[in-house]
C-alpha cells in the first residue's frame with residue numbers, strides 16, 4: 001500500500017492506456033508520494049491493445065485477460081483511476097507553481113494538478129466516401145471496436161479489409177481463421193510499404209494468398225454499397241464491386257493532439273517532445289502514440305512510433321522528467337522493437353530500417369522462415385524476422401550493444417547470428 005501525501009494535487013495523467021499506466025507505475029517506482037490521477041475516456045481500466053487484432057478476434061483470448069493490473073492494484077498504489085470521462089478543457093494556471101493547472105472532464109469534474117502528462121494516443125483515420133456511414137464498416141482501436149468486429153466476423157461470409165498495413169493484415173488472418181472469405185484492398189503497390197522492404201512485402205502477399213486471402217494492390221476504394229442501411233460491398237475506382245458483409249478500414253491513425261493544441265503546445269503530426277519527453281512547455285510531458293520525437297537511433301529528424309515498446313520507454317522517461325531526474329537512464333534512445341503476428345506468420349522487427357541502403361536476406365522465404373537485415377552506410381540498423389525469433393533477438397542485442405554484424409557473414413545460416421554479435 002503506497003503512502004500518498006494528500007496536501008498536494010499531484011500529477012494528472014490524461015489517457016489511461018499503455019503509456020499512461022506505465023507513467024503512473026514509474027512515478028511510484030521512483031518514490032513519488034504525491035497523488036496521481038489517471039483519467040481515461042474508455043469505460044475500462046487500462047488493458048493491452050495488441051490482442052484486439054489477433055487472438056481476441058478469434059476468441060482465443062477474452063477481454064478479462066487483457067487487463068494490465070488487478071483492480072486492487074490502483075488503490076494499493078495510491079493511483080486514482082477515473083474511467084469513462086474525457087478531458088475536454090485544459091489550462092495551465094497563470095499564477096502559482098509552474099506546470100500546475102486544472103482540467104475539466106465532459107462530466108463536469110474538475111481535476112486540479114501540480115504536474116501534467118499527456119498520454120492520449122491516436123485515433124483511426126476515417127474514410128469519408130459515399131456510403132461510409134453504413135452499418136458494418138468497422139475501425140479498430142479499442143475494446144468496443146474489437147468486440148463489434150468480433151461479433152460481426154463470427155456471422156460473416158465475406159469481409160473486405162481496406163488497408164494492407166499491420167492491423168489490416170492481422171485482421172485478415174483472424175478472419176480467415178474463422179472461415180470468412182477475405183479480400184485485402186491496398187492503394188499502394190505493396191503491403192506494409194512504410195515498414196518493410198519490398199521483398200518482405202511480396203513474401204506477405206504470397207503467404208496470405210496461400211492461406212486464402214485475396215490481395216488487391218494498387219486498388220483504390222471509391223465508396224461502399226449497402227442495403228437497408230447495412231454494407232453489402234466495397235466499390236473500387238475501376239468499377240469492381242467486392243461483396244462484403246463486414247468491412248475493416250485500417251488506413252492508419254491520427255495522433256490526438258486536440259488538448260495539446262488547446263494549450264498552445266507545438267504539434268507537428270503529433271505532440272512534439274524532446275528526448276526527455278518534454279513538450280514545447282517544458283513543465284508538461286507527453287508519451288506514446290500521440291508524440292513525435294527525436295529519431296532514437298540517428299538523433300536526426302523526428303519520428304512517430306506506434307508501439308508498445310515506445311509507449312513504455314517514453315512513459316518511463318517522462319516520469320523521471322516530472323520528478324526532475326534528468327540523470328536517470330534515457331529509455332527513449334533504446335532500440336525500438338515491434339511485432340505483428342498475422343496468424344502463424346510471426347513478424348518481429350528491431351531497429352529502424354528508414355534510410356537503409358543495403359540488406360541481406362538470411363534463410364529462404366519459401367520456407368516461411370527467414371530474416372532481412374538492413375544496413376545503412378555499412379552499419380546494421382534493423383531486422384525484420386519472419387518466424388525467426390533467434391535472429392531477431394541476436395540483432396536486437398547487437399543494436400543495443402552498439403555492435404555490428406558484418407553483412408558478408410550475416411546471410412550464412414550455418415552460423416547462428418548470435419555467434420556473430
Ligand SMILES: Cc1cc2nc3c(=O)[nH]c(=O)nc-3n(C[C@H](O)[C@H](O)[C@H](O)COP(=O)(O)OP(=O)(O)OC[C@H]3O[C@@H](n4cnc5c(N)ncnc54)[C@H](O)[C@@H]3O)c2cc1C
Nearest residue numbers: 015017018019041049050086087120121288289306307308
Ligand atoms: C488493434 C491494435 C493492435 C496493436 N498491435 C500491436 C502489436 O502487435 N505490437 C505493438 O508493439 N503495438 C501494437 N499496437 C500499438 C500499441 O497498442 C500502441 O502503440 C499503444 O497502445 C500506445 O499506447 P498509448 O498509451 O500511447 O496510446 P493509446 O493506447 O491509444 O491510449 C490512449 C488513451 O487515451 C485516451 N484519451 C485520449 N484523449 C483523451 C481525453 N481527452 N480524455 C481522456 N482520455 C483520453 C484514449 O481513449 C485511450 O484510451 C496495436 C494497436 C492496436 C490498436
